[in-house]
Amino acid sequence: MRRTEQRLLILTSLVNLASFLIIDLSARGYFSVIGFVIPLALAGIFFGFHFILVKYRPAADQLLLPAAAILTALGVAMIYRLTGGTGALQQTIWVFISLIAAAVILIKLPNTRVLLRTPLVFMLAGLLLLAAPFLPVIGATINGATLWLRVGPLSLQPAEFAKVVLIIGFAGYLAKHQSQLTFIQRKILGIELPRAKDILPLLIVWAVSLIILVGQRDLGTSLLFFASAVLLLYITTARSSWLVIGFVLLILGGAAATAIFDHVQQRFNIWLDPFADVAGSGFQVVQAIYGFAAGGIFGTGLGKGNSNLVPYAESDFIFAAIAEELGLVGAAAVILLYGLVITKAIKTAAVGRSPGNSLIASGIAIFMFLQVLITVGGVSGALPITGLTTIFLSAGGSSLVASWILIAILFVLQDQDHALSNITTPLSDDQTRAIKL
Amino acid sequence: MKPQLNKLAIGFGAVFLLLFANLTYLQVFEANSLNNRADNKRSLFKQYDIDRGAIIVSGQPVAYSVETDGRFKFERRYVSPAFTHPVGYLSSIYGAAGVEQAENLLLAGTADSLVVDRFRQLLDGGARRGGSVALTLDSSAQLLAYQLLGNREGAVVAIEPRSGKILISASSPSFDANLLATTNAQTMQQSWSRLIADKTNPLLNRAYRETWAPGSVFKLITAAAALESGRYTETTKIPAPATYKIPGTKNTISNWQNAPCSASGEVTLQEAIAVSCNTAFARLGVELGSKQISKVAAAFGFGSNFDLPGSVVKSLVPETTDAAQNALIAIGQFDVRVTALQMALVTAAIANEGVVMQPKLISETFAPDLTLLKSLDSNVYNRAIKPTTAAALNQMMQAVVELGTGSNARIAGVKVAGKTGTAETQSGAAPHAWFVAFAPADAPKVAIVVMLAGGGATDQPAGSQISGNQLAAPIAQRLLVELLGRK
Incomplete structure (x- = not known):
């Protein structure tokens, strides 16, 4: 009956309630009603999802939901601390929508075969979603980036949903053309090169990434798509030549974009020396770095830092706020939780019953890994700053919904692959328990 | 696909380790230097x-x-x-x-x-x-000094001559x-x-973060240099005509009102100080040379930053061989620049038998539980001039108040030693009005300097001592009464 998950969710909910109470006490000095209501609501949402898993996907992994839930709940707590009750309530509603979307997939998606049947349709849909912000009327430009769709009161980032659709599209395409892409034409300098016509799809992805970079000024998404495509190609073919080709294309594209476009160049300059212009272009990164330093090993304590000095602390820079208030210890815990989710995805890929299933799970692992790397590396000064949101944590709906859809797809994969291997015997609780509490 | 996935997992793990290393670097190893950066608001x-x-x-x-x-x-x-x-x-x-x-x-x-x-x-x-810090200041005197300065630009510094304790350090506007x-x-x-x-x-802290032209109060240092040289005593007669022609030049220096400093056309050094005789001091300057003057000035602390919170700007006497410049330096003009604090130290040293005490603003420090951490000692900065020189200058300064230009500093029943100054900055601009004093002259307890920047009246002729006596001396007198009343 998924006891492990149940117990971990109780623990998650208690930790979340405690974090809200601590924030109320340290930042406000009194307990507020909303400080109780939000943790209770979140607990309710996660337990609801747990029961859906019990009913529809009993064989799915039991650590995945608590790990994603504690990250999501920590995000809401930090948003509560940084922007107050209204922002936290809004995010709670997005959590609800995200888990409803994920639940719909658990209930309605029979298996992943339907996803793998028409890869070109998915890829086309992904491209359309990417281009959607340029549509008249509903497309919108916010903060200089054309990434948004306005639907009534909501602002959506279709690129986030494009990620989901494109992962599926890539996986389907690669599964279909696996043997062809593995074919080696010749060796140059010890590198096994594929046939020229087989490189074409990768070149298309490369071109699309550059268009995103230039047209939408979205360095993060651009990098994410291209690097994901390269890594997926490698997994499909086991040919490291794809990594080499990808790396060369990345350097070429990056160098050209840096040379030609000011906004890309500026990002790189800030990255090279954020302290060159502390009050100007480097302000955000430097403030974040000061936040890391102020946090030290154990952090200032929830509600006791000065994370509000960092612009967009609750969205793009939420990891810096966590590192300031929860310290290196808290930041490491968050990275480990991401590591757990990604490991589960890789494991799902490893036990996949078909190349397509494995590739979807791999794609999810790669997407999540790259997003964590780009955002955590970016806010801590190790990589250039991009506009990517920190998955599960950042304020904002689109990314959260998309991430939970990916988690739901993982559940579907785990359950169906497990089900296929154990058609006759139903699973005992012990078999799906990964750790004993 | 398993081998690739294994490699992928290892690669991801390695990259996460790098991220973790970077965080450790920021949050542990670099944290201190980042926290101490001047632009770090946290x-x-x-x-x-x-x-x-x-x-x-x-x-x-x-x-x-x-x-x-x-x-x-x-x-x-x-x-x-x-x-x-x-x-x-x-x-x-x-x-x-x-x-x-x-x-x-x-x-x-x-x-x-x-x-x-x-x-x-x-x-x-x-x-x-x-912890807490106790200052040497006298609260009511400090408040009174600030009040007396009013909306005028200037400074008041009072020092206890024997200890170097700063009793007043007022600056206006504040x-x-x-x-x-x-x-x-x-x-x-x-x-x-x-x-x-x-x-x-x-x-701007005008008490010691800015230097000013001292005018005639600088004659105390010229007189000290003359006495220290051994070539002059307080009774040495010096020619004091209405106008002094500087040898080797066409330049002349005049007394205000263009009159000789005495009927005989000669004055003693003591009389020269008492009436602030420009022609007599200009001749002294030419005869002594700025080298001798600046040597004595340095003994008083010119050129030193001292060790006060906020750091003292250096006072300055230029060294030159030009006769005209030497004549001007001797009467505190040309490029002579002093802080009010430096003039207070000179005055206090004259009162303290020639010994300059290290000025101090902090008297004691206390731990958070108010137990005494440290009581700061009085230290000698330098023995600037001989006691006999100091005694002679003391007599001369008493004559300034009793007989000469500093009449407004008199206090009934107390002997006051003083010196006026009115320093021109540029022609047409209002001069700085100075008054330096100590009292009681026979057993000095307080030395004080009042400086009103650009505070003198513009309608008075150059070299007039009226501004120093009319504007600055009454403030000094009032504050001496306040400080001596409780000493």
């Missing part, structure tokens, strides 16, 4: 979490921290703009000044001397508390330090912009 905000110690004058706090209900735990309060310049301010955005800056570690509770207290606070679990210490960032920013845009420059 560290300044942290100061609001400390129960910062008080700065105490005459037993009463003039700067202290109060607990607030707002975002910050404590807010700094200052009692009066009269204390702003020596005490300074602590601003989260614009840094610190004065004693607040110089004694920051002690006030914030992070000084090494407070290590025991910090350990105790750690056990208590309370907010960090800082400002309300609360405006920069407020926890309301907007008020703070607006106040700061107003202060730096203000043409009267209220941020």
Whole structure:
């Protein structure tokens, strides 16, 4: 009956309630009603999802939901601390929508075969979603980036949903053309090169990434798509030549974009020396770095830092706020939780019953890994700053919904692959328990 | 696909390790140097979490921290703009000044001397508390000095000659330090912009952060140089015509009113000081040379920064072989520049038998539990002139007040020694009015300097001693009465 998950969710909910109470006490000095209501609501949402898993996907992994839930709940707590009750309530509603979307997939998606049947349709849909912000009327430009769709009161980032659709599209395409892409034409300098016509799809992805970079000024998404495509190609073919080709294309594209476009160049300059212009272009990164330093090993304590000095602390820079208030210890815990989710995805890929299933799970692992790397590396000064949101944590709906859809797809994969291997015997609780509490 | 996935997992793990290493670098190894960067506001905000110690004058706090209900735990309060310049301010955005800056570690509770207290606070679990600093200032005299300066630009410095304790260090115009210490960032920013845009420059501590032309008060140093040279005594006769032609040049120096300093056309050195005779001193300057004058000036502390919170600007006597310049230097013109504090030290040294004491503003420091940490000793800075020279100058300065140009400094029943000065800066501009004094002349307890920058009347002829006596001497007299009344 998924006891492990149940117990971990109780623990998650208690930790979340405690974090809200601590924030109320340290930042406000009194307990507020909303400080109780939000943790209770979140607990309710996660337990609801747990029961859906019990009913529809009993064989799915039991650590995945608590790990994603504690990250999501920590995000809401930090948003509560940084922007107050209204922002936290809004995010709670997005959590609800995200888990409803994920639940719909658990209930309605029979298996992943339907996803793998028409890869070109998915890829086309992904491209359309990417281009959607340029549509008249509903497309919108916010903060200089054309990434948004306005639907009534909501602002959506279709690129986030494009990620989901494109992962599926890539996986389907690669599964279909696996043997062809593995074919080696010749060796140059010890590198096994594929046939020229087989490189074409990768070149298309490369071109699309550059268009995103230039047209939408979205360095993060651009990098994410291209690097994901390269890594997926490698997994499909086991040919490291794809990594080499990808790396060369990345350097070429990056160098050209840096040379030609000011906004890309500026990002790189800030990255090279954020302290060159502390009050100007480097302000955000430097403030974040000061936040890391102020946090030290154990952090200032929830509600006791000065994370509000960092612009967009609750969205793009939420990891810096966590590192300031929860310290290196808290930041490491968050990275480990991401590591757990990604490991589960890789494991799902490893036990996949078909190349397509494995590739979807791999794609999810790669997407999540790259997003964590780009955002955590970016806010801590190790990589250039991009506009990517920190998955599960950042304020904002689109990314959260998309991430939970990916988690739901993982559940579907785990359950169906497990089900296929154990058609006759139903699973005992012990078999799906990964750790004993 | 498993081998590739294994490699992928290993690669991901390695990259996460790098991320973790970078975080460790930022949050552990580099944290200290990042926290100490001047543009890091977080560290300044942290100061609001400390129960910062008080700065105490005459037993009463003039700067202290109060607990607030707002975002910050404590807010700094200052009692009066009269204390702003020596005490300074602590601003989260614009840094610190004065004693607040110089004694920051002690006030914030992070000084090494407070290590025991910090350990105790750690056990208590309370907010960090800082130590306190007591100043040498005399509270009511300081307030009175600031009040007497009024809206004029100037400074008053009073020193206890035997100890070097600064009793008054007033500068006008001043400002309300609360405006920069407020926890309301907007008020703070607006106040700061107003202060730096203000043409009267209220941020400047005129007592020792700026030098001025001294005019005739500098004649004390010229006279000291003459006496120290052994070629002159207080009774040496010096020609004192209405106009002195500088040898080897076409330049002349005149007395005000263009009259000789005495009927005979000759004065003693004592009379020359008493009536502030320009022609006699110009001749002295040419005969002594600026080298001898600046040597004596250096013995009094010219060219030194001393060791005061906020640091003292160096006073300066140029060295030259040009006769005309030597003549001007001797009467405190040309490029001679002094701080009010330096003139107070010269005056105090004359009162203290020629010994310059190290000026001090801080008398005691206290731990957070108010136990005494340290009581600061009085130290000799330098034996500037011989006791006999000092005694002669003392007599001359008494003559200034009793018979000469400093009549407004007289106090019934107390012998006062003084010297007037009216320093031209440029023709047409109002001169600086100076008065230096000490009292009682036979057993000196207080030396004082009053300087009103551009405070003299413009309608008086050059070299007139009227401004010094009319404007500065009454302030000095009033403050001497105040200080001696309780000494």
